[in-house]
Amino acid sequence: MLELDPICFSSECPSRVLFDQIADKWSMMVLVVLDDGPHRFNAIRRRLQGVTQKALTQCLRRMERNGLVAREVISLSPVAVQYQITPLGRTLLQPFRALHEWTLEKLPEVDAARHAFDALNGRITTPEPMAASTAV
Numbered sequence: 001m002l003e004l005d006p007i008c009f010s011s012e013c014p015s016r017v018l019f020d021q022i023a024d025k026w027s028m029m030v031l032v033v034l035d036d037g038p039h040r041f042n043a044i045r046r047r048l049q050g051v052t053q054k055a056l057t058q059c060l061r062r063m064e065r066n067g068l069v070a071r072e073v074i075s076l077s078p079v080a081v082q083y084q085i086t087p088l089g090r091t092l093l094q095p096f097r098a099l100h101e102w103t104l105e106k107l108p109e110v111d112a113a114r115h116a117f118d119a120l121n122g123r124i125t126t127p128e129p130m131a132a133s134t135a136v
Contacts, residue, residue, distance in 0.1 A: 030083075031069075034069060
């Protein structure tokens, strides 16, 4: 079992901020999109159904600040910006793939647990929206 220093659970621990920033759904998906090469902002946005311009901008800035993606200004007319995954960002792909595989494998069990919980608590169960299975 992994032994964690109690400071990791403190609100003062810097790892909590980093974990929050890399574990959000958009960061994971952006890295997967960028795995096949550099993309411009709008190309990333088109691939990530449901992301707002503001959310994607904030996500890319956080990821750039953390060294996970690099931003390159292309001097065309009009000026374009593209993003690419850095070597540091690439180190997250294997753990994200494992998490994605776990999610797909365990979704039926999670769905059954949700239904059981809702039945015990008198809730009407509505099916969760199924996301399209994308290779990570």
